[in-house]
Amino acid sequence: MAKPVRRRSPARRRLRRLQLRLTAAYTLITVVGLAALSWLVIRTDDRARQDAEYDEMRRRASVAASLVYYEDDRIRLDGLDDDDATSGTPQILVLERRPGGDPVTVFRGRTEQFAVPAGALWAVTRTAMDEEEPVRAEARDRAGEPVHLLAVPFYHDATDEVAGAAVAVGDPEYGAAEHRSLVLSLVVGTGALTALAALTGHVLSGRSMRPAWQTLEQQERLLADAAHELRTPVAVMRGSVEVAASSPDGPAAHLPRIRRAADRMADVVENLLTRGRLEADVDVVRAEPLRLDQLVEEVCAELPDGGR
Known part of the structure; x- marks a missing residue:
């Protein structure tokens, strides 16, 4: 003989639905808070990564600009070959202004990671020379990959006029592996904390009810x-x-x-x-x-x- 099925009363069903709603609300609030915090951490880390890259680019370009000097009205670049600032990445290029024409590349670092079109180098060099201060720019190399550019102007020793600029070419993927690892850790941690929040919310809502x-x-x-x-x-x-x-x-x-x-x-x-x-x-x-x-x-x- 089959046993009669005991159905829950409407009051019990309403209490159960209320507990589920409280659990869902607690979980949703936790998810929103963790998502906002994770977005802030990811954005801050990405900005810090870019700032660190630009700081290294500025340091190398400033060192390269300081090593350029003039002798008998001729540019001298002998100090660049022996300095660590011009080797490795970011890549360093030196462009000199020529009367009535575009800047000419007179020095390239030993490591050439990106083949940047001349037009992009001329544009950032002219801007740095006109403004007489370091200038940042975004460009693409000949393969279509994005690159960062930072130009630091240098001066003619005899006339104290802007004579050209040292340009640092940076890689946007600098520190990207660590950044992706941080993003993955945040995603996994957020998922685990969300599950824990759902369980905790269910237990707390049950105790409160x-x-x-x-x-x-x-x-x-x-x-x-x-x-x-x-x-x-x-x-x-x-x-x-x-x-x-x-x-x-x-x-x-x-x-x-x-x-x-x-x-x-x-x-x-x-x-x-x-x-x-x-x-x-x-x-x-x-x-x-x-x-x-x-x-x-x-x-x-x-x-x-x-x-x-």
Whole structure:
């Protein structure tokens, strides 16, 4: 024989949905906070990475510009070949202004990582010479890959006029591996923390709703006990009415039994109400003496035919 399926009451379903909503809200708030924090960390790290690259480019270009000098009105570059600033990356190029024409590349570092078009080098060199200060620019090499440019102007020793610029060519992928590792760590950490937040939110919402669950269980027990306690006086009244209907003595002889059953029902209702108030901490329990023999006599007297 199949057991009947016990369905949850609407109140229990509403409490369960409320717990799930609280869990979802707690998880969503955590996800938003972690996402905003992760975005801030990633953006800050990316800016710091770019700033570190530009600082290295500025250092190398400034050293290269300081090593350029003029002798007998001719540019001298002998100090560049022996300096560490012109080797490795970022790559260093030196462009000199020529009267009536575009700047000419007069020096290239030993490491040529990117083949930058001459037009991009001329543009950043002219800007640095016109503004007489370091200038940053973005460009693409001949393969279409993005590169960073930074030009530092240098001066003619005899005239103190801007004579050209030392240009550093930087790689946008500088420090990208560490940056990607940081992003991956943040993604994994955010996912783990989100799962932990969901579990914690579910547990906390369950604990916060525990009084509601206990109240609901008390109400369900109270209703079950009420149904059980009221069956006896109702059965007594129904039996007394049926007996009175078929009795030759008439209903008057059975009225006392019906009245006692009604009083018993009133006592049951009052007891149930008192129990409900006690479970809700409204009333204080008061102990009273009880005669079990009298209780048995009252119950037997309520039964049809005096309990015989």
